[in-house]
Amino acid sequence: MNYISTRGNGGRVTAAGAIKQGLAKDGGLFMPESIPSLAPNELRELSLLSYPKRAARILSKFLTDYTYEELLADCSEAYGESRFPGGAAPITAVGGALRILELWHGPTAAFKDMALQIMPRLFVRALRKTDEKRTALILVATSGDTGKAALEGYKDVDGVRMAVFYPVDGVSRVQKLQMATQEGNNVDVFAVRGNFDDAQNGVKKIFSDPEAARLLDEKGYFFSSANSINWGRLVPQIVYYVSAYCDLLSDGDIDDGEKVDICVPTGNFGNIFAAYIAKQMGLPVGKLVCASNANNVLTDFLRTGTYDRNRLFHTTMSPSMDILISSNLERLLYLVCGSEETAKYMNELAKTGKYTVSDQVRERIAADFCGYCCDESNTAATIKEIYEGFNYLSDTHSAVAINCAEAYLADCSDTAARRIIVASTASPYKFASSVYTALTAKEAPEGTEALYALTELTSVEITPPLAGLDKRTVRFTRVIDKEEMLGVVGEITD
Ligand SMILES: *Cc1c(COP(=O)(O)O)cnc(C)c1O
Numbered sequence: 001m002n003y004i005s006t007r008g009n010g011g012r013v014t015a016a017g018a019i020k021q022g023l024a025k026d027g028g029l030f031m032p033e034s035i036p037s038l039a040p041n042e043l044r045e046l047s048l049l050s051y052p053k054r055a056a057r058i059l060s061k062f063l064t065d066y067t068y069e070e071l072l073a074d075c076s077e078a079y080g081e082s083r084f085p086g087g088a089a090p091i092t093a094v095g096g097a098l099r100i101l102e103l104w105h106g107p108t109a110a111f112k113d114m115a116l117q118i119m120p121r122l123f124v125r126a127l128r129k130t131d132e133k134r135t136a137l138i139l140v141a142t143s144g145d146t147g148k149a150a151l152e153g154y155k156d157v158d159g160v161r162m163a164v165f166y167p168v169d170g171v172s173r174v175q176k177l178q179m180a181t182q183e184g185n186n187v188d189v190f191a192v193r194g195n196f197d198d199a200q201n202g203v204k205k206i207f208s209d210p211e212a213a214r215l216l217d218e219k220g221y222f223f224s225s226a227n228s229i230n231w232g233r234l235v236p237q238i239v240y241y242v243s244a245y246c247d248l249l250s251d252g253d254i255d256d257g258e259k260v261d262i263c264v265p266t267g268n269f270g271n272i273f274a275a276y277i278a279k280q281m282g283l284p285v286g287k288l289v290c291a292s293n294a295n296n297v298l299t300d301f302l303r304t305g306t307y308d309r310n311r312l313f314h315t316t317m318s319p320s321m322d323i324l325i326s327s328n329l330e331r332l333l334y335l336v337c338g339s340e341e342t343a344k345y346m347n348e349l350a351k352t353g354k355y356t357v358s359d360q361v362r363e364r365i366a367a368d369f370c371g372y373c374c375d376e377s378n379t380a381a382t383i384k385e386i387y388e389g390f391n392y393l394s395d396t397h398s399a400v401a402i403n404c405a406e407a408y409l410a411d412c413s414d415t416a417a418r419r420i421i422v423a424s425t426a427s428p429y430k431f432a433s434s435v436y437t438a439l440t441a442k443e444a445p446e447g448t449e450a451l452y453a454l455t456e457l458t459s460v461e462i463t464p465p466l467a468g469l470d471k472r473t474v475r476f477t478r479v480i481d482k483e484e485m486l487g488v489v490g491e492i493t494d
Contacts, residue, residue: 001064003030003231006330007346008339015063016126019119019232022225028343029331030231036061038242038282044256047246051088052076054246055118055239061281062235063122065129074121083107083117085464089240091247091421094390097409098402099253099260101244102424104395108178109427109463110320111271112149114240115233120153120160122232123224127159136224137216137493138162139207141200144175145320145426147189148182150226155184161221162187163492165199168479172319173447174430174466181472188492189476192485202485212486219493228270229327237274238281244421245283254419261420263289263405265318265397266298269326271423276332276368286418291404292373293318298326302371305362307345308354316376317434318396320425325349337361372404379403380438387439393460396431396438398424427463429454 003018004010010024018030046054056072063071079088084105092100106113127136138160140150147164154162166179168191179189192199206212207223216222226233241262248254262285264272272290279285292299294314301307309324316322333342337357348355357365374382379396382403386392394402401422409420428435432454433444439457444450448470455462480488 001036001062002033004033004339005029006031006334006339007343014065014129015231016065016129019122019230020126020130020132020224022227022230026343027346028339029229029328029334031331031334032062032231035277035280043242043246043249043283046242047250051084051239051243052079054243055079055088055236058239058242059235062238066122066125070125074118074125078118078121083113089114089243091244092392093253094386094392094402097418097420098405099244099248099419099421100392100394100398100402100424101240101421103240104425104427104430104463106149107152107465108145108148109430109465110145110149111423111425112145113152115228115236116146116149116153116226118236119226119230119232120157124157124159126232132159132222134217134220134222136160137221137489138224138226139203139489140164140226141196141203142166142171142179143196143319143322144171145430146227148175148178151179151182151184151187151189154226155182155187157186160186161492162226163489164189165192165203165485167191167196167199168193170196170199172431172433174432174451174469177448177469177472177474178466180474180476181469182475188488190485190488191479192482193479194482198482202482206486206489209486212489215490216493221493228268234270234274234277234328234331237271238277241275241278241285241421242281242283248419248421257284259284259286259418261286261289261405261408261418262423263291263401263408263420264423265291265293265321265401265425267321267323267326269298269328269332271425272369273328273331275423279368280335287408288369289401289404289408289420290369290371291401292371293321293379293400294373294375295322295324296371296373297324298329299371299373301329302365302369305359306354306356307349309349310353316396317379317431318400320397321400332365333357333361336364370408372407374400374403374407380434382406383435383438387458393428393435393458394424395426395428396434397426398422399438401425427466428460429463429466 005024007028
């Protein structure tokens with residue numbers, strides 16, 4: 001199976017080519033030429049298998065230039081007991097309809113691990129399959145979760161060097177400590193004076209600097225990225241929706257062919273788009289509920305057909321969803337209306353910050369998706385209600401989704417009997433102070449003390465990768481100006 005650009009002029013590459021290249025040459029995103037399907041009995045068959053085997057089966061439908069044996073070896077390492085103790089994507093019933101799919105049992109306690117544990121393995125194979133002799137220099141700008149998950153995934157991977165840049169005052173204390181104490185001989189972490197946009201623009205500038213690319217090439221390196229528009233990050237996310245359905249089947253919670261709804265706390269539209277692909281493959285899914293926080297640009301888009309990023313940016317307690325441009329929405333537009341119309345909308349977005357899709361496109365999207373949003377006080381109230389009502393401790397992002405799922409269920413009484421899978425994207429301990437405050441209406445203690453306060457309050461165990469964080473050795477303390485970013489890239493490749 002080959003991959004083409006959402007904007008129609010990016011050529012045709014293999015899966016390995018798409019994973020190595022990241023972005024298509026015309027600025028579009030890579031998509032498979034067709035969507036493979038699940039065979040009639042396949043869900044029953046898959047439900048008998050382990051998560052790594054389910055993953056290898058699904059991935060092999062999309063990554064046809066990788067052998068099943070290669071994929072199984074990679075999936076077994078990525079999703080095995082040592083990295084995901086107790087299972088990669090467990091599902092828990094909360095009340096009559098909610099089924100919480102916990103995606104944060106990996107090494108960094110956020111759902112980004114589901115993709116970033118497997119992607120480095122796919123990436124290294126892609127370098128071999130495309131006969132690449134140089135070392136990949138992966139630059140990451142992060143507002144928190146992606147940086148740590150990428151560091152953990154790529155540490156000590158042969159043929160890869162990595163530098164992560166985060167805004168010095170733009171990440172939580174836990175996130176900062178997670179990155180500063182990172183192990184591995186091929187990684188570096190820098191705090192940048194400025195906000196996330198400064199770090200991101202700095203990385204983009206280096207990527208598009210031909211002189212930098214030339215100098216790097218002389219030293220035997222080439223630039224690459226690990227961000228969420230890479231197909232190698234998206235395809236592993238399809239797996240856990242199929243897997244969750246299989247688990248509900250084998251638990252006897254649903255019958256063969258029974259539809260479930262899916263609700264996803266959304267930022268860049270990657271996670272929910274993966275659920276849409278699972279539906280396109282034939283997974284029995286009803287509606288996809290797109291949950292947003294106060295930055296509700298997607299809610300407005302799904303309800304009106306107008307995408308407009310010209311609005312106030314809110315800093316919320318669910319920072320990984322504080323996004324005004326959801327890059328992966330481009331992939332949905334491409335599937336719904338083709339590359340020509342998609343390129344037109346993306347041009348308008350770049351020029352004016354907004355676009356309006358045709359009525360026909362809006363209706364086709366509305367057949368699969370609906371949008372809900374949840375403000376700060378309702379997020380906090382949901383954390384408290386779900387804890388007091390069901391003894392379930394939720395992080396801030398997952399609470400947005402739980403709130404939106406409940407609002408959706410209240411709006412459609414005809415689907416009352418239906419199960420709704422809610423993607424839970426981070427451990428409550430990753431955002432311990434906000435969760436503590438939501439439960440107690442009190443200010444949380446400083447820094448990592450909030451973790452201890454929360455476990456004392458709830459008796460829920462601190463998620464293992466976050467326990468003892470304050471006792472680990474700090475390796476990275478350097479703070480730089482954004483003008484120094486290119487310089488440090490030179491330094492680390494000398
Ligand atoms: C990245 C992230 C999200 C948003 O996921 P998208 O794929 O960007 O929509 C939601 N919650 C958490 C905790 C995240 O880290």
